Amino acid sequence: MSSAWKHWLDQARYDLETARAMFGGGRYLYVLFCSQQAVEKALKALIVQRTGDFPPRLHNLLRPAETAGLKLEPDREDFLGELSGYYIQTRYPEEIESLGRGLEREIAQEVLEKTEEVVEWLVATTK
DSSP states (O other), X not given: OOHHHHXXXXXXXXXXXXXXXXXXTTOHHHHHHHHHXXXXXXXXXXXXXXXXXXXXXXXXXXXXXXXXXXXOOHHHHHHHHHHXXXXXXXXXXXXXXXXHHHOOHHHHHHHHHHHHHHHHHHHHHHO
């Protein structure tokens, strides 16, 4: 196993654990951000494993999924598109304020659960 591949996978797991911790602490905005980061890094691990190249610096999750050669089912593709938006929305003050106002526990829980499923699927894909 390449150390670069393992590094990306370790970071994906770390971000997923951080998303869980943020959920437990009621910091739902950061659940979204860390969920996006966990999936992004798991995708980058897959790219490194499959290509041996450094993954592209992209945050739209559909692009790294394409680079990794993944065939996405429509519901998974929709979720990656949704999750990609949280990267931008949680990085800029004007976006944080509007997203934070409407964010409820149930939304964060749903995103976290779907993220766990996707990361588990990606990890299984890398084996």
